[in-house]
Amino acid sequence: MxxxxxxxxxxxxxxxxxxxxxxxxxxxxxxxxxxxxxxxxxxxxxxxxxxxxxxxxxxxxxxxxxxxxxxxxxxxxxxxxxxxxxxxxxxxxxxxxxxxxxxxxxxxxxxxxxxxxxxxxxxxxxxxxxxxxxxxxxxxxxxxxxxxxxxxxxxxxxxxxxxxxxxxxxxxxxxxxxxxxxxxxxxxxxxxxxxxxxxxxxxxxxxxxxxxxxxxxxxxxxxxxxxxxxxxxxxxxxxxxxxxxxxxxxxxxxxxxxxxxxxxxxxGVDQIQKHNQALIDRLYDGLSDIPGIRITGPPRGTPRADLISFSVEGVDAAEMAVLLNDHYDIAVRAGLHCAPLAHEVAGTLETGLIRVSVGWFNTVDDIDACVGAVGELAAALRL
Ligand SMILES: Cc1ncc(COP(=O)(O)O)c(C=O)c1O
Structure with missing residues (x-):
């Protein structure tokens, strides 16, 4: 997985x-x-x-x-x-x-x-x-x-x-x-x-x-x-x-x-931070190319925690997370993430978001596989 x-x-x-x-x-x-x-x-x-x-x-x-x-x-x-x-x-x-x-x-x-x-x-x-x-x-x-x-x-x-x-x-x-x-x-x-x-x-x-x-x-x-x-x-x-x-x-x-x-x-926290932020930048770039996607939080290149939450127009966040698990063996989290007020900030209280979060053991290949899977699902589900 x-x-x-x-x-x-x-x-x-x-x-x-x-x-x-x-x-x-x-x-x-x-x-x-x-x-x-x-x-x-x-x-x-x-x-x-x-x-x-x-x-x-x-x-x-x-x-x-x-x-x-x-x-x-x-x-x-x-x-x-x-x-x-x-x-x-x-x-x-x-x-x-x-x-x-x-x-x-x-x-x-x-x-x-x-x-x-x-x-x-x-x-x-x-x-x-x-x-x-x-x-x-x-x-x-x-x-x-x-x-x-x-x-x-x-x-x-x-x-x-x-x-x-x-x-x-x-x-x-x-x-x-x-x-x-x-x-x-x-x-x-x-x-x-x-x-x-x-x-x-x-x-x-x-x-x-x-x-x-x-x-x-x-x-x-x-x-x-x-x-x-x-x-x-x-x-x-x-x-x-x-x-x-x-x-x-x-x-x-x-x-x-x-x-x-x-x-x-x-x-070293510095090295971990650099590794994780590089993955986050790659994820940001990959997701940005997917039609209908909305990425929340700070813009690319701005310091942020090691996660990106997004929605795809017309696609249910929970369904996307289930399909990523069932068909691609990719674990992400969908929903409100125990923080409903933050969803009010982003205007996503009703729809929820899909959150992808990285750690030291993730690789560039993990990110590319995730972006590829999200792209395929977005294309299929938005039809
Ligand atoms: C910002 C924030 N605060 C608190 C918690 C709660 O952490 P724990 O599950 O260790 O109690 C979390 C967990 O996701 C969190 O993201």
């Missing part, structure tokens, strides 16, 4: 990821941080090693400022539910995934917070000054995605962070579509929190992810429970990362994630 659904989860993974998962299960399946014996220590060392790799990638000086979660969604929930209090106001954008929108909307609908959406356009994302204009004295949080998972549009995180700092508002960045594929740098951005998945651009297993928390920022935990240490305390320990990592960790997944991050570090 030609796999072009890397924005959902990258696949395949570097073989060392599966090796590390298997080793964690078959060689040292003990509980990390829950014992002093050799196997528990080995499990704890694997977890600590992955945290260090992530700190290197994110250029974070203290690895304990990164806490493990099960995916990006859990990190986003921890951040949003952990800082917002009754009477607060939050600001977000029309590019957000439901993983940002739904926790915010749940708080709004329960009468806990007020919420404002700032709109933007497919090419430029959101203007930081438009965010500045909607801030209120009680605005506590700006929650924004680094890149739209539907349109590929990149948001100006540096500019938004500047507004947040000047106005004393916390900034949460959803790096789900960019981590590992382009620089994600909480320090340079001065972001307070950055949530990320382990199973996309970091090439780790599903069931992994994390949240970076700025030093000194107190966030209420999402889960309460056993943390291995500090067992004499009734309260959740104040110490990171334990405060946020109750219950037994996903050691095999985290060990696999560590190898995924090492792979990204060894390849």
């Amino acid at each position: 030609i796999y072009l659904d890397n924005a959902a989860s990258t696949w395949p993974k570097p073989p060392r990821v599966a090796t590390a998962v298997a080793e964690a299960i078959s060689e040292y399946g003990a509980n990390p941080g829950r014992g002093t014996h050799r196997l528990a220590q080995r499990a704890a060392a694997a977890v600590a090693d992955t945290r260090r790799q992530l700190a290197t990638l994110l250029r974070v000086s203290n690895p304990d400022d990164i806490v493990f979660t099960h995916n990006a969604t859990e990190g986003l929930n921890l951040a949003i539910l952990g800082v917002l209090m009754p009477g607060d106001h939050a600001v977000t954008t029309t590019f957000e995934h439901n993983s940002v929108r739904r926790p915010l909307e749940a708080l709004r609908r329960a009468g806990v917070i007020d919420l404002t959406y700032v709109a933007g356009d497919e090419r430029n994302g959101v203007d930081p000054d438009d965010i500045r204009r909607v801030l209120r004295p009680n605005t506590k949080l700006i929650a924004v995605t680094h890149a739209s998972n539907v349109l590929g549009t990149l948001l100006d995180i540096g500019g938004i962070a500047k507004v947040a700092k000047e106005c004393g508002v916390l900034l949460l960045v959803d790096a789900a579509q960019t981590i590992g594929a382009m620089p994600v740098d909480p320090g340079t951005w001065q972001a307070d929190m950055v949530a990320f998945p382990g199973h996309k651009g970091l090439y780790g297993p599903q069931g992994t992810g994390g949240l970076y928390l700025r030093p000194g920022l107190d966030v209420r935990p999402l889960h309460y429970g056993g943390t291995g240490g500090y067992s004499d305390r009734i309260d959740q320990p104040p110490v990171r990362p334990y405060r946020y990592e109750s219950g037994t960790l996903n050691t095999p997944g985290i060990a696999g994630l560590g190898e995924g991050v090492k792979f990204v570090l060894e390849m």
